[in-house]
Amino acid sequence: MQRWSLLSILVGGLVLLGLGTVRGEILALALPLLVYAGVALLKQPQAPQLSATRAFSAERVESGTPVIVHLSIVNMGARPATVLLEDLIPQRLALLEGQARMLTVLAPGASVELTYTVAGGRGVHQFPGVQASAEDMFGLFRVSALLPAAGQIFIVPQVIRLRRAEIRPRRTHVYAGQIPARQGGPGIEFYGLREYQPGDPTRWINARATARNPQTLFVNEYEQERVADVGLILDARRQSDVRTRDGALFEYSIQAAAALADTFLHRGNRVGLLMYGRSLDWTLPGYGKVQRERILRALARAETGDLPVLEKLDYLPTRLFPARSQIVLISPLLSHDLEMLASLRARGYQVLVISPDPISFEQRGLAAQAETATAMRIARLERALLLQRCRRNGITVLDWPIDVPFQQVAEAALSRPPIGLIGREGGL
């Protein structure tokens, strides 16, 4: 019950009881309560006339990095104000240090500073403003106002750069990079032999081959290394996501997407990102740090969705990806995804699937029971079969048990294949 209501009922009750019993003593008892309530009523609070300005130690940080929020509030009114100030912190941010609430007396023109530290997961966190509440001297009446002090923190996913992430798309650009281009020329890896042509460096001459054919000079040819187009597809379908008390499997997909985008861009490639699920959220391909930031911001905003038309991968807009380029799908994979992946492969794309393991993720939150073990076994068999079918279709699959760091799994699986396998179609 509100304090004012309680006080009113007690005063009314005493007055009525005094009149009903015709006892003046009872009426006299109501007087202290009446005086108390009357003074509170007469000295009601007025809406505080304050202005607030906000500043952050950083407006764009990586997930988990603390951000210091500074808030300065000035009393613009002509009277002193006793106010309770509460900065409304976005729900997904956690207060690490300091206080976001303050009770203070502000003289006219005086200012007060509120400083605290927050941290949180990826996303755009918007601060709506400061709630300023003024109360009368006994706290019976309250007037609240929302002071506009807008601000936002952009928290991008944490990025782990991979030391090795070798891919072999069928088509590369003309610019020098780090992806073997299946063409002879200057490079590092041995590619083949050809006849000497004027202008070739003499250190390329292959002495043994020339000795076997004294009439001709042979030179070594190396495989050119160039940059390529990489299309990252992030599976944001709700049906492929797994949510437990510990969080969502989708966060691991985000982590993998951020790491791969950063790694490929760092190596000079042109990278685009398509988020498939809630909508078709397409980040146009680009190079360099600006593109890295674009992709990280897109990933920061990423959410799963269940748009019926995007339940299957059938509507994947393949025209967005240049022909014969590298496609990296980050998805736990559903059984009906195989057809589309095989279709992509048939159209000449090099397809790499990074698949966070949904079974091991879900198992962590389940009690160890015989039924659970059996169900897990069946699910594992089904998944193993699906992944095997993918591999048979020439798709490279990286099965990521989420207990192991992504960096470790990816670097082991995406290291450059041995030289003898490089020429094969099925290689990365």
Add this chain to the structure above:
Amino acid sequence: MRLLALFCAGLATFAMALGYAGQSLWAGAGICGAIGLLWLAGHWRGWDWAADPCLAGWVGMAAFGAWHKVGAGWMLGGLVAALAAWDLAHFAERLRGAGLVLQRAELTRTHLRQLASILGAGLLLGSIALGVRIDLTFGWALLIGALAIVGVSGLIRYGGGR
């Protein structure tokens, strides 16, 4: 602040229990003691809700005592102490929930000064009223009663709106 509220609650319990005991109404004294114990339990366990029922209980006991011609002075004094305890408990809760409190000492001092002056005025008016006798006709009593009902319902509505 909470200790001061506890002291005021003790004072209210003591004054009312003494008033009832003076008239050998031991059950009344016991109930006043029980309300005091509820306050004490609320103080120890951190039950912020306990202040409201305790005030209602004390006011009820004061009214009952005045009706049964228990010393009205004890009842008035107890009621004023109960009001002080209720107010201070809320003030302590407000300070606790505010997080950071700047000028805590000044705020507390100002509040105590204002509370003391208002409760003093209430006690004075109540004491004067105890000595004044006004004869009301049935019609006047009915009118005042109706006004009280309308006024209280209006005040509750007003307070809810604020």
